[in-house]
Every structure is written in structure tokens, then in C-alpha cells.
Amino acid sequence: MMNIARNALSYDDYVLSxxxxxxxxxxxxxxxxxxxxxxxxxxxLEDYSGTISDCNEAIRRNPYYPSSYELxxxxxINLSHFAExxxxxxxxxxxxxxxxxxxxxxxLCYMELDSLNQADSITDIIIKKWAKHADGYNIKAxxxxxxxxxxxxEAIIDKALDVDRYNISALTAKANILMTHEQYDEAVxxxxxxxRLSPKNAGCLINRALCYYHLNKYRDAMADYxxxxxxxxxxxxxxxxxxxxxxxxxxxxxxxxxxxxxxxxDPDDMMATFNRATLLENIGDYRGAIRDYTTxxxxxxxxxxxxxxxxxxxxxxGDTAGASRDEEHVLxxxxxxxxxxSTPTSRQKNKTRKKSTINLDDYQKLIEEDDSIQExxxxxxxxxxxQNREQEAKLILPNEHTYNIYRGTSQExxxxxxxxxxxxxxxxHLYEAIDGFTQVLRQNDTFAEAYFNRxxxxxxxxxxxxxIPDLSKAGELGIYQAYNxxxxxxxxxxxxxxxx
Numbered sequence: 096m097m098n099i100a101r102n103a104l105s106y107d108d109y110v111l112s113x114x115x116x117x118x119x120x121x122x123x124x125x126x127x128x129x130x131x132x133x134x135x136x137x138x139x140l141e142d143y144s145g146t147i148s149d150c151n152e153a154i155r156r157n158p159y160y161p162s163s164y165e166l167x168x169x170x171x172i173n174l175s176h177f178a179e180x181x182x183x184x185x186x187x188x189x190x191x192x193x194x195x196x197x198x199x200x201x202x203l204c205y206m207e208l209d210s211l212n213q214a215d216s217i218t219d220i221i222i223k224k225w226a227k228h229a230d231g232y233n234i235k236a237x238x239x240x241x242x243x244x245x246x247x248x249e250a251i252i253d254k255a256l257d258v259d260r261y262n263i264s265a266l267t268a269k270a271n272i273l274m275t276h277e278q279y280d281e282a283v284x285x286x287x288x289x290x291r292l293s294p295k296n297a298g299c300l301i302n303r304a305l306c307y308y309h310l311n312k313y314r315d316a317m318a319d320y321x322x323x324x325x326x327x328x329x330x331x332x333x334x335x336x337x338x339x340x341x342x343x344x345x346x347x348x349x350x351x352x353x354x355x356x357x358x359x360x361d362p363d364d365m366m367a368t369f370n371r372a373t374l375l376e377n378i379g380d381y382r383g384a385i386r387d388y389t390t391x392x393x394x395x396x397x398x399x400x401x402x403x404x405x406x407x408x409x410x411x412x413g414d415t416a417g418a419s420r421d422e423e424h425v426l427x428x429x430x431x432x433x434x435x436x437s438t439p440t441s442r443q444k445n446k447t448r449k450k451s452t453i454n455l456d457d458y459q460k461l462i463e464e465d466d467s468i469q470e471x472x473x474x475x476x477x478x479x480x481x482q483n484r485e486q487e488a489k490l491i492l493p494n495e496h497t498y499n500i501y502r503g504t505s506q507e508x509x510x511x512x513x514x515x516x517x518x519x520x521x522x523x524h525l526y527e528a529i530d531g532f533t534q535v536l537r538q539n540d541t542f543a544e545a546y547f548n549r550x551x552x553x554x555x556x557x558x559x560x561x562x563i564p565d566l567s568k569a570g571e572l573g574i575y576q577a578y579n580x581x582x583x584x585x586x587x588x589x590x591x592x593x594x595x
Contacts, residue, residue: 097116104136109137110136113133113571116132117572127157127163130149134147135166137570138166140582141582142578142581144170145571147167147170147171161187161190161191164183165183165194168180168200172473177207198221199234199473200474206241211238218235219235221234229259232255233252233255233262233268236248236265239251252265253269256269264472266289267296267298269285283306297323297326300322301320304336307319316336320337320340334357335357338367342373351378354367369458371387372386372387372404382412385409395455402421403421405418409421447462448463489551490517490521490548491547491574492514493513493544497542497544512538516529516548528548532546532548533549550569
């Protein structure tokens, strides 16, 4: 049975493998391996809480199996529990000190917590043990960049390239530093070499496009943004910067498409709103432009250029009274500030801005990331495909087989309790329904539908810390659409984290 389960796991049929591991656990609950491998299957399904639970059981049965700590550490990383991940990786490195990926991930976890000195000491161990591997040097360079020591970081990156001149991370890091030093021609060369080795790297394409922009090679920059957005269609910076470049070359309608996309994922981005307003004004959609100008003015009432542009758009539609009010407001404010106000121009000395900038005068500047530190890339052998069956998330009733189990038995009342809880949920009495499903589970802790429904209700009440364990248990007990819901919730959390 274990062989069948592991075979299903190797063929990426995670839900099937879980059902077989369940059988093994039911008959041999003292074994650690079925818990561990079921945790692997859950990890592939992005059920990280379930992975941690199974690793806990595996470790309880065998505390000397390092892979359990490694897997649990990866699950903690995906939940941003870096302190817990550090404990697991420290334990695992004591057991298998020659496992380089453990040290690699341990250093990155310390970096996530801004414990740079501890991270630095770990990278020293990595470099000493594996002097011919570039990754240790790359991590050390990232630490130095976080400490704002770009000179030392560049020297370390050069060492990494001496060890492996085809290392993509080192090539990209070198290019990033050259770009911060405004050595754009040289940076382009390094980005180009990195893209030769990894042609679908959207980040490199976006950064090379920024270099081309600084070199006034707008068409080359546009081509890179186009290509980057093929590989990462949701990339915010790619759409924003391409929108500005399209506006620069007179492709107003295409530029509007980019800003429409930006505002579809972040409706509160006032710079994108103002750029779209100017473009709508350019193509003659004055009412649309007035709508967007008004949105910006309501958010930033001291942004006088917004009033100027809205006044111009209002005159185009014959709203002379509204235009006069805007113009009078601008004049009044200019007098109050002793004519200290100047409108922004399309060609400013600093042609780019940091992503975190909120000064609306910079609305026409391309976006740079706030630093040149690369995104952390954790090492893992667990890279399976995530199954997504796209079932609808809705409350469910027990199937006929479950009804038959309880009919005519002393536990027949469980069904009545379940149905009352189900009806309470359908009537909008969510807390009452949760109490009812909890009563069901007190009587029978293997009632999968009760776990599933209670988990959905907890999600509806915005309590994911209670919902995910319930959904994980429901999936473990055979309601496999629970994993799809867990995955979607995990994706929402990641998007929110990036937005913050």
C-alpha cells in the first residue's frame, strides 16, 4: 500500500496518494513515513498547515528523520513563519550538515527577519564548506546590499562570477548594482547575458528595459516590456512603465490599456489614475478624463496641476462655470504660496522614481524598485504540480453512503445535528451553524463534511487560522475540493502581502 501511495505521489496524483496513505495510517498508526509522505502530498497541494500537522506526527514518531524538519521548515516559509522555519533548519543541519540547501534556506530565513549578522555567519559557513559554489557568495552579497554596502557587495558578486561565470543570480545582481551606479551600458550587457541563459526572466527584461530608457532607447525598452509581460502578464511595473513609454511615443489607446490594467488590480493608484486621465483627454474622452481628475483631486486636494487639467477638460465640454471654479482655485492657491508652484514637465532631470514614491508630481516617471536586492529563492526538492480541480466552494451535505452508516444506530442523531447546522448556515446564522458542526465533530471526529462546512464558514467570517485546519482535515478525509479552496486562499494571502 505504501508503494502504491508513493507511486501515485511520483505521478503527481496527490489526492489519490493521500487516500492510500490514509489507509496505511489507519492500519499502522505508529509508522512515521506515511505521515511524512502525506505531508509531501499536502505541500504540493499548497496545504501548508496540513503539511506542518503531518510533519508534527512524523517527528513525534521518529524525531531523527531530518527530511521531516526540512519539509516542515519549507511549509513554515510559505506561511511566512520564519522563526519557526529557522528552528527546523537548525535541527536539520545538525543531523545532515552536508546538505547545502538547508544552510541556504537557513540564511535566507534570517534575512527575512532582518537578522543580518546571523545570516552573514551562515553564509560564511556555506562559503567555507562549498567554496566552488556561487550561491553562498550571492547570499552574502544580498546581505551587504541590505546593509547598503554596495561596494563590498559588488566585490563578493565578482567572486561569485569567478567561481561560476554563468550563474544567473550573480549576473543579475551585478547588473542591478551597475544600474544603481547609472552605468547603464554595462548593466545592459550583464542583463543580456543573464537573459541568454534564462530567456523567460521577466525581472531581467524589466530592468534591462529601464536601462534602455535611461539610454533614450525607447523602442528597445518597449520591446523588453512587451516580452516581460508575455511571461508575467500581471506584472505591475511592466504595465506601468510600458504605459508611460506608449504615451511618450503617441500610442495613447494602448497606453490607456496598460493603465486600465493597473487600476483593475490597484484602483487606489492615483498616479495611474492621473496618467489615464491625461490620455483620455488626449483622445477626446473629456468626461472620462474629468472623472479621473476628480478622483485624484478628491484624494490629493493640494495637487494644483490636477485642477488645471480638469479645468481644460471642462472647457472642452462647455462647462465654463466648472472650469472657472478650478482656475480660480489654482490662482488663489498660487497667490497664497507666492507663486511657488510649478507644473510638472515630461522631461525632468531624474527620469525615474522609486516604487514607494507618493509625490504626484512624479506621475510621468518610470518606476524603479526600491532596492536592488533580489527576491529570495529558497531551495527545495518539493516542486510538484499543484492540482486544481476548480470545484465550486459551497456547503455540502453528506452522501447517501454516510447517511447509511448512521441510520438505525445510536449515532443517528449526528445526522439531525448536521442538518440543523446546515440549515442555520443557509439562513445566515453562521455562528450557530459553526456550533452545530462542532457538536457533530465532538461525536465523530472523522465526519468530513462537518470539517469542510465549518472551514468554509470560518473563511466567510475571515478567520483563515481556523478555516485552513478544518479544510485540510476535510481534504485528508476525502473531500478533495478542499485543497482547491486552500490554494485559492493561499494565493489571496500572497497577493495581499505583495500589495502591502
